[in-house]
Amino acid sequence: KPEKLLPKIRASSFRYEYGYHYGSGEMDKREEKVLEVKGSGPYEIALGQLEAGRIYELAFDSNLISKTGEKMENPYVQYTLNRLKRPTSDFPxxxxxxxxxxxxxxxxxxxxxxxxxxxxxxxxxxxxxxxxxxxxxxxxxxxxxxxxxxxxxxxxxxxxxxxxxxxxxxxxxxxxxxxxxxxxxxxxxxxxxxxxxxxxxxxxxxxxxxxxxxxxxxxxxxxxxxxxxxxxxxxxxxxxxxxxxxxxxxxxxxxxxxxxxxxxxxxxxxxxxxxxxxxxxxxxxxxxxxxxxxxxxxxxxxxxxxxxxxxxxxxxxxxxxxxxxxxxxxxxxxxxxxxxxxxxxxxxxxxx
CATH class of the missing domain: 2.70.98 (Beta-galactosidase; Chain A, domain 5)
Structure with missing residues (x-):
């Protein structure tokens, strides 16, 4: 259930040092607040803030068990969200x-x-x-x-x-x-x-x-x-x-x-x-x-x-x-x- 899943998700974010290029070193890593989890699979996860140019990672509790009794094989599985597209500016x-x-x-x-x-x-x-x-x-x-x-x-x-x-x-x-x-x-x-x-x-x-x-x-x-x-x-x-x-x-x-x-x-x-x-x-x-x-x-x-x-x-x-x-x-x-x-x-x- 979403309410049981919420405390078992940890979110963090960072950005890359050299021009946002992958592999250039992580900077400004910080923990992000997970506000809400919705759905029954797939799930919708809401974070406290999203900022363009940052990479967002989700880490799941290794003790999570599915409805069929299966555990996560890798306790360190992380999902990296795609970078956000910046809105068009009136002042380029x-x-x-x-x-x-x-x-x-x-x-x-x-x-x-x-x-x-x-x-x-x-x-x-x-x-x-x-x-x-x-x-x-x-x-x-x-x-x-x-x-x-x-x-x-x-x-x-x-x-x-x-x-x-x-x-x-x-x-x-x-x-x-x-x-x-x-x-x-x-x-x-x-x-x-x-x-x-x-x-x-x-x-x-x-x-x-x-x-x-x-x-x-x-x-x-x-x-x-x-x-x-x-x-x-x-x-x-x-x-x-x-x-x-x-x-x-x-x-x-x-x-x-x-x-x-x-x-x-x-x-x-x-x-x-x-x-x-x-x-x-x-x-x-x-x-x-x-x-x-x-x-x-x-x-x-x-x-x-x-x-x-x-x-x-x-x-x-x-x-x-x-x-x-x-x-x-x-x-x-x-x-x-x-x-x-x-x-x-x-x-x-x-x-x-």
Whole structure:
């Protein structure tokens, strides 16, 4: 009977790491709730949630006995459900690939450009919200934008780096020990439906040009009439020796927002108009979010007269000290950085 079968079914799901390709390794495996079983054979089994791009497995209790008294010969039999077909999107994501960058559009409107050849590390810039709202600071990638401070030239739009990795500095680009992240290859691109996908291979080199590590990163772009999203997955690889992430506050994924999302002005450096507010998942607000651990940080307010915001989430499976939430280098001047490798104790208020 269905009601007796229900507790004897276990469901789980996962996805494949490399572009949803079979055989590329399972990621994000999770248990799924079995809500209901109907029928008398064949059976209809309802799960708590179904998500496109995931593989669903059903495992049955090895003690199950059929009406005729037969047991399951293999207690580990599993049924893999076919992947779901994504619904047609009114805002298809498309890519335009060139020798130096990849441009992303959502529903025909410019969203972002992934620049991988003109800087000491790949950066996402510019990035626009719905209605062509400029979301990031232009400096230092573009000079002369009114109302922008010329501070922290290493804060380049959306970027990835860390202050201390095997003695090299991949956060700052102006020091003697500053390293570079060299784009090696576009591994895969997909676009045209509800999302666009970019996967690249990159080499992390110290100031002497020695490769100390590498990464494969995947950027997935989506959007609709009210929001745009970027999902980043990055896998770091030790290529020769151990890859050591040293405990520094400056890292790992950074965003430098439009100056209107700053919390405080800086008239001395030309920043007179700011409208930003900030809060995190723990309920802290304003400058109080700096140096705290949280699931997410949200900077919001009008940008050039249009309501906007940047919500930055750190996935709960990201590495962090003793399993804690990510540490946030989130500043009043518009830097938002999620750092799983920050020191346990940091003095001061981040004014450096």
């Amino acid at each position: 994501a498309t890519l335009q690939v060139s020798a130096k960058a990849i441009e992303v559009r959502i529903g025909g409107e410019f969203f972002a450009k992934y620049n991988f050849s003109e800087h000491s590390q790949p950066v996402l810039w510019p990035v626009r919200g719905p209605g062509d709202v400029r979301m990031l600071r232009d400096y230092p990638l573009q000079e002369g934008t009114p109302g922008e401070a010329r501070d922290h030239p290493h804060h380049r739009a959306i970027f990835i780096g860390h202050q201390g990795m095997n003695g090299a500095n991949f956060w700052h680009n102006q020091f003697k020990n500053s390293g570079t992240v060299e784009h090696l290859k576009v591994l895969e691109t997909r676009s045209g439906k509800d999302r666009a996908w970019i996967k690249t291979l990159n080499a992390w080199k110290n100031n002497e040009g020695k490769i100390i590590g590498a990464d494969t990163r995947t950027l997935t772009f989506r959007g609709d009439e009210v929001a745009r999203t970027i999902d980043l997955e990055i896998s770091m690889h030790a290529t020769q020796d151990d890859l050591v992430f040293e405990a520094f506050k400056d890292g790992f994924v950074g965003i430098r927002t439009h100056p209107h999302l700053r919390l405080t002005p800086n008239p001395k450096h030309g920043v007179r108009e700011v409208f930003g507010k900030a809060r995190n998942s723990e309920g802290l607000e304003g400058k109080g979010i700096w140096g705290k651990r949280a699931d997410w940080v949200h900077y919001y307010g009008p940008i050039e007269g249009k309501e906007a915001g940047i919500a930055f989430f750190s996935h709960p499976t990201n590495p962090s000290s003793k399993g804690k939430k990510s540490w946030w280098h989130a500043r009043d001047y518009g830097l938002i950085s999620a750092n799983p490798f920050a020191p346990e104790k940091i003095g001061g208020d981040g004014e450096y």
